[in-house]
Amino acid sequence: MNEKWDTDADIKKTGEHAGKSVQQLKSELDSLKAKSKQYQDKDQPVPDAIKKQEHEIKIGRAHV
Numbered sequence: 053m054n055e056k057w058d059t060d061a062d063i064k065k066t067g068e069h070a071g072k073s074v075q076q077l078k079s080e081l082d083s084l085k086a087k088s089k090q091y092q093d094k095d096q097p098v099p100d101a102i103k104k105q106e107h108e109i110k111i112g113r114a115h116v
Contacts, residue, residue, distance in 0.1 A: 081109045
């Protein structure tokens with residue numbers, strides 16, 4: 053395949069975490085992990101909302 057890409061391709065960041073730095077994402081993830089640990093220390097299930105947020109940030113960091 054001899055497909056050529058335009059050298060001026062404009063790639064736009066989109067999504068919830070688009071304007072955040074890696075440090076901001078790490079800080080948010082650390083905060084969510086602390087919340088998860090609080091639930092785990094009490095032998096309670098971690099709410100799905102916290103799990104979902106952690107997952108989204110991990111994916112967001114992978115694409116930064």
